[in-house]
Amino acid sequence: MSIPTDLKYTKSHEWVKTEADGNVSVGITDHAQELLGDMVFVELPQVGDTFTQKQECAVAESVKAAADVYSPVSGEVVEVNSALVDNPENINQDAFGSWLFKLKPSNPAEVEGLLDATGYQALLDSEEH
Amino acid sequence: MLKKTPLNQTHREMNAKMVDFGGWDMPLHYGSQLDEHHKVRQDAGMFDVSHMLPIDIKGESTRDFLRHLVANNVDKLTIPGKALYTCMLTPEGGVIDDLIIYFLSETWFRIVVNAGTADKDVDWIIKQRDIIAPDLEITSRRDLAMIAVQGPNARAKVWQVIPEAKAATEELKLFQSATLNHFFIARTGYTGEDGFEIMLPAEESPAFWRALYDAGVAPAGLGARDTLRLEAGMNLYGQDMDETTLPMESGLGWTVDLKSERDFIGKQALLDSKVTQQLVGLVLLDRGVLRNHQKVVAQHDGREFEGEITSGGFSPTINQSIALARIAIEIAPDEEVHVLVRDKKLRAKVVKYPFVRNGKVLI
Numbered sequence: 257m258s259i260p261t262d263l264k265y266t267k268s269h270e271w272v273k274t275e276a277d278g279n280v281s282v283g284i285t286d287h288a289q290e291l292l293g294d295m296v297f298v299e300l301p302q303v304g305d306t307f308t309q310k311q312e313c314a315v316a317e318s319v320k321a322a323a324d325v326y327s328p329v330s331g332e333v334v335e336v337n338s339a340l341v342d343n344p345e346n347i348n349q350d351a352f353g354s355w356l357f358k359l360k361p362s363n364p365a366e367v368e369g370l371l372d373a374t375g376y377q378a379l380l381d382s383e384e385h
Numbered sequence: 386m387l388k389k390t391p392l393n394q395t396h397r398e399m400n401a402k403m404v405d406f407g408g409w410d411m412p413l414h415y416g417s418q419l420d421e422h423h424k425v426r427q428d429a430g431m432f433d434v435s436h437m438l439p440i441d442i443k444g445e446s447t448r449d450f451l452r453h454l455v456a457n458n459v460d461k462l463t464i465p466g467k468a469l470y471t472c473m474l475t476p477e478g479g480v481i482d483d484l485i486i487y488f489l490s491e492t493w494f495r496i497v498v499n500a501g502t503a504d505k506d507v508d509w510i511i512k513q514r515d516i517i518a519p520d521l522e523i524t525s526r527r528d529l530a531m532i533a534v535q536g537p538n539a540r541a542k543v544w545q546v547i548p549e550a551k552a553a554t555e556e557l558k559l560f561q562s563a564t565l566n567h568f569f570i571a572r573t574g575y576t577g578e579d580g581f582e583i584m585l586p587a588e589e590s591p592a593f594w595r596a597l598y599d600a601g602v603a604p605a606g607l608g609a610r611d612t613l614r615l616e617a618g619m620n621l622y623g624q625d626m627d628e629t630t631l632p633m634e635s636g637l638g639w640t641v642d643l644k645s646e647r648d649f650i651g652k653q654a655l656l657d658s659k660v661t662q663q664l665v666g667l668v669l670l671d672r673g674v675l676r677n678h679q680k681v682v683a684q685h686d687g688r689e690f691e692g693e694i695t696s697g698g699f700s701p702t703i704n705q706s707i708a709l710a711r712i713a714i715e716i717a718p719d720e721e722v723h724v725l726v727r728d729k730k731l732r733a734k735v736v737k738y739p740f741v742r743n744g745k746v747l748i
Binding site for chain 2: 296319322
C-alpha cells in the first residue's frame, strides 16, 4: 500500500486534502478500509454542520462493523459526497479518491499540525507491533 | 496462544485475513466477505469449521443417555446416519449449547458442538455420564477436520473431487449422513443452502481443501458464514441464545420435545416457565445497518415494548439490513418498530424468518 505524499493524515485514519480554494476534503485511508472490509453504508454530515477537531462527524459501516469518522480539523461542512451513499463500495476500491465531505477550516494551523505521509507510515508501522 | 485448525497454514497460503475467534485463529475472509457470500448463494463455497468439536459417545446405553441429556428427542433418529438438531439445557432450562446429533448405530452416536463452548460441553456431558451412564465411552475427536461445502453446486463439486462419494451420498436427504472410507459426509449446513459438512482425518484436510478449490469451490471465511446464517435465520450461540435464555425465547421451541413421557434435563423448568419473549426477524426500512445489542422500541395496542437485537447485520442477498431481535410475544409480523441507532430512531418491519433459503428471498 502506498500512502499519497500530497495528503495529510490523522491518528484515527482519516486523510485530508487541501483544495485550491483552501477548503479540505476528508476521507478514510486505505488502511482503514482494509481493516473494515466491504463497505455497505455511510452516514454523512449535513452541509452547514460545524465540528471541532476530533469530533465525530460521519459513520462508515462495513458488513463487519461501524466506524466513527472524526473531523480532522475544526470547521464548517461545505459539501458532502452524496454519490458515496449509493456506492459505499467505492471506498474499498479507491479510499484516497473517495472523499466523504469538504470542510472550510476555521483554524488553518490545525491542518498544518496533521501527520504527513512519513508520519502516518510510522504510525501504521507502530500499530503493527 | 491461539488454537489452530489443521487448515491454518492453508488459509495463510490463500491470503486469508485471520482473526481471533473465541481463542481460535480463524479466517475472516480471503479478500471480500461479500464475494464469498454471493459465491455460496449462487455456486459453491467452503468453510473450515474444524474449530467445532465432534464428540463420539459409545456404549449400550447411548440412546438412553441422550434421551436424558438433550431437549429434542433422539427417538426421532431411527435410520442410521440420521441427524437431529437440539439444545442441551441447564436444569433451569437455559441453553448450554446447540448441537447436532448423528445416529451412527445403537452403540455409537456422534455429536458436534460449538467451538467456544466445547470445553464446557465436554465437562457437562462427562459429569452427566458419571451420574447416570458410567459405562459410556466419551471421546473428543480433535483428530478430525471438518469442512462445510455449501451452495447450489456444492454437492456436485464434492462428487467431482471424490467420485466414489456420489453413489454413497446422492440419495441422502437433508439431515442425513453417510460414511465412506475416511470421510463422514452429512447433508447439513449453516447457510440455508444445500451442501455437505464433511469430517475427515486432520492430516488429509489440506489436500482435500486444495482439491475442492481446484474444482471451483471458493474458500469462505467467518464473515460470510455469519451473514449467510443470519439470512438463513439460524441462531448463533452466545448471541441469540445462552444459559440465561429459554429455547422458546430464542426461536428454538420447535427443537424441544415436551410431548413424550421422557424426562430430560431442563424439562421441568420449561413446563413451569411463562414465556413472554420471542425472537423475531427485522428488516430495516431506513438506511443504515442494524447491529447486535441495539434497542428496539415497539408500540402495540397503546403500550410500549422494548426489545433488543441479538444478531444484526447487512444482508448481501437482500441488499438491506436485517436482524434477529428478542421482544415481547405480543409483537407480530408486519408491525413497524423503531431501532435506536446512535442518535437516530430507524424504522424496521417485523418479519417471519428465515430471510433467505436456497438462494431465494422469502420476506
